[in-house]
Amino acid sequence: MFSYNPPKPKKYLFDPNSSEKFKLSRTGLESFTKCPRCFYLDKRCGIAQPPGFPFTLNSAVDHLLKKEFDIHRAKKTTHPLMAKYGIDAIPLNDTRMSDWRENFVGVQALHKPTNLLIFGAVDDIWVDKDKNLMVVDYKATATERETNMEDEKWGAYFRQMEIYQWLLRQNGFSVSDTGYFVYCNGRKDHEAFDGKLEFDVEIIKHTGQSDWVEKTIVDAKKCLMQDKMPEPAKDCDFCKYREVTRKFEGKPVQGTLL
Numbered sequence: 711m712f713s714y715n716p717p718k719p720k721k722y723l724f725d726p727n728s729s730e731k732f733k734l735s736r737t738g739l740e741s742f743t744k745c746p747r748c749f750y751l752d753k754r755c756g757i758a759q760p761p762g763f764p765f766t767l768n769s770a771v772d773h774l775l776k777k778e779f780d781i782h783r784a785k786k787t788t789h790p791l792m793a794k795y796g797i798d799a800i801p802l803n804d805t806r807m808s809d810w811r812e813n814f815v816g817v818q819a820l821h822k823p824t825n826l827l828i829f830g831a832v833d834d835i836w837v838d839k840d841k842n843l844m845v846v847d848y849k850a851t852a853t854e855r856e857t858n859m860e861d862e863k864w865g866a867y868f869r870q871m872e873i874y875q876w877l878l879r880q881n882g883f884s885v886s887d888t889g890y891f892v893y894c895n896g897r898k899d900h901e902a903f904d905g906k907l908e909f910d911v912e913i914i915k916h917t918g919q920s921d922w923v924e925k926t927i928v929d930a931k932k933c934l935m936q937d938k939m940p941e942p943a944k945d946c947d948f949c950k951y952r953e954v955t956r957k958f959e960g961k962p963v964q965g966t967l968l
Contacts, residue, residue: 724753724934731820734930736830736873739923740866742930745943753934759948771850771894771909772833776811779834783807792836795913797890799836799844807835819880821924824931832874838886845874845889845918850909852896867891868916876920889916 724732734753741759742749751757782789783801792799810817816831834846847870871889878885894909933940942949 723756726935726937729825731825731827732934733827733829734927735814736816736828736870736877739828739873739926739930740869742933743869743926745946745949746933746940747942748946748948749930750933750940767907768850772848775848775892775894776834791892791911791913797836797913799838802835802837802843804835810835817874817877817881819877821880821927824927826927826931828873828877828880828927830870830873830877834892835878836890840884842884842886843878844886845871845878846892847871847874847889848892848894850894850896852898854898868918871916872918872920873923875918876923879920887917887919889918890914891916 738749738753741752748759752759779789779801783803786800786803788797788800809815810832813831814829816829818827818829820827832845833848836844836846838844847867849867871891875885875887875889891914892911893914894911897908897910900908
């Protein structure tokens with residue numbers, strides 16, 4: 711079932727008159743990218759979008775992948791999948807990885823011009839022989855279609871990776887433009903389930919371009935500072951739903967609504 715998100719306590723809302731830094735997550739920045747009105751309703755008014763269903767199977771795959779790559783992290787060796795794709799690197803062995811992976815902590819950087827503290831939790835980081843860091847994100851799905859990098863979801867995946875690259879650079883690290891997705895696709899071609907789900911696993915390379923991040927942070931701050939509700943994105947399903955329901959709220963309903 712969907713659960714209702716009550717309005718957020720005032721301390722979690724953006725106050726345009728405050729001089730305190732304001733924490734803005736990677737997902738919050740993505741929300742602004744998708745729909746400024748939904749972003750404003752969340753961060754200024756405390757009214758977040760209804761939460762979706764939890765992807766517990768995806769979380770299980772993420773958890774197991776982390777454990778698997780952590781074995782090679784401890785040994786400072788290359789994972790066989792990395793070797794298969796010719797990636798000359800090893801999982802980064804750094805005490806900060808536990809924080810960088812932690813939700814609501816993650817990699818953090820204060821954007822001084824806006825006083826926004828941007829943060830995001832990474833899945834993994836690899837390091838090459840030249841000590842360049844490479845952002846890695848785990849993705850799990852189950853589809854019979856070929857991977858289409860033009861799908862809207864991949865645009866969000868790319869922005870996610872590029873924000874992480876930007877965050878690490880703000881922390882003074884040498885970060886490669888090259889990042890990787892460990893893409894796990896659940897197989898449906900077996901005769902029976904038999905209590906086991908198998909995946910085809912591949913590594914997908916992405917060359918990140920994080921130059922858009924700075925401007926987006928500045929634009930997000932301008933959005934938060936204004937007292938007028940911003941216009942909704944044309945393709946925002948949440949805003950479309952609210953617009954339709956307003957036509958019928960407080961009115962007697964007779965017959966069909968549409």
